[in-house]
Amino acid sequence: MQRTLIGDLGQQIGQEVTIKGWVSVRRDQGKMVFFDFRDRTGTVQGVALPASPAIEVAKETRNEYVVAVTGKVNERPEKNKNAKVQNGDIELEITGIDILSKAEALPFDMSADGYNLELPTELDHRALTLRHPRVQAIFKVQATIIDSFREFMKQEGFFEFQAPAIVPATAEGGAEVFEVKYFDKKAFLSQSPQLYKQIVMTAFERVFSVNKVFRAEPSVTTRHLTEVVSLDAEMAFIDSWRDVRDMSEACVRYILEQVAEKNAKELELLGATMPSMIAETPTLSLTEALEKLGAPADKDLNPEQERRLCEMIKEETGSDFVYVYGYPTKQKPFYVYPNPENPEFNEGMDLLCRGVEWLSGGRRINDYTQLMEHVEQWGMDPKKIEMFLEAFRYGAPPEGGFAFGAERMTMQILGLKNIREATMFVRDMNRIDQSLSEEI
Secondary structure, three states, X not given: OXXXXXXXXXXXOOOEEEEEXXXXXXXXXXXXEEXXXXXXXXXXXXXXXXXXXXXXXXXXXXXXXEEEEEEEEEEOOHHHOOOOOOOOOEEEEEEEEEEEEOOOOOOOXXXXXXXXXXXXXXXXXXXXXXXXXXXXXXHHHHHXXXXXXXXXXXXXXXXXXXXXXEEOOOOOOOOOOOEEEEOOEEEEEOOOXXXXXXXXXXHHOEEEEEEEEEOOOOOOOOOOOOEEEEEEEEEEOOOOHHHHHHHHHHHHHHHHHHHHHHOHHHHHXXXXXXXXXXXXXXXXXXXXXXXXXXXXXXXXXXXXXXXXXXXXXXXXXXXXXXXXXXXXXXXXXXXXXXXXXXXXXXXXXXXXXXXXXXXXXXXXXXXXXXXXXXXXXXXXOHHHXXXXXXXXXXXXXXXXXXXXXXXXXXXXXXXXXXXXXXXXXXXXXXXXXXXXXXXX
């Protein structure tokens, strides 16, 4: 018999069907056995009655067995219906079970009510914990975030490209890079597709990419990782950094709308409250932000100040978001555009949400002479970024862009305590699949 997906069983009442999937829950009640089965489309309850031809196989079937189940779709009695769960108005009366694959005894409770693992245990057993509805809900939201970024960019006329992960030089300078042996030469894992998206921008005007990037930061925090998914965009013919701000704001707004619409069930399951984005996101210069916080004007924002600033903006305006612009020029990469009236500060910006940076961006230098001056001042080797410089040597329009991390955005939308919860396969100082304290 042809397979029927569990999500389609509501249209099959009174029919005999075959479903295929996993056993999520098994409840042996003596003469009969109840199951919760799942596939990629959802879950359904099944029961093997005492007279069922499948009763003996049902008694030996265990959690996480992979099965093909034949049975009749019955409407539940009114008193047994549960409108709060998928297929809560039907039940599968089992007539046959074919065990496709057996599973060993589980190392912990995987039921919806009993699942309460510490994060290290969850990550150590990621191959198994990915099957849990709560964990799946996180990554379904993340998939919507990435898909919505792509959708928005394409709607706005941006061209998608893939930037290389192995690069001859770093976009942001510094020592926080992974050096790799590239045949008989030295190369690095990319910190950012920044230089490549600027090159491609000079050909296609509006470009975006979804890339893995790598940061060799020797820190262990709840919001930093070694490998992340970076959502990057770059746009030509801007008038000021505010054009970049407006595009990034519209992009984030679109993503939030799509998550709210497409992931309502996941948000409810995770108890998540969507961040509030008002009609016009508050925007402060760094100097204004520091004054508001009563902090010295020559400093950058630290994590505690970012948290306090977001709390103040939320109380004053109702917005969970705030843009901060105008950072010290020397604290940012060489390609960021200095403010012509006050070159000590640049036209870069960050978007903060609920106390955490979501997005960075701003206007870039497009004048070749000015760019070369910064290359020299920042101690860059022009030979290592010759391809990048060539794009600007032969004419580049006023331009800017932005980028944000998919994992951090997922963490903040869902109110997760640790970014590792929003990362399918964690890479940090202490982990490559298993903990680095274990032998791999």
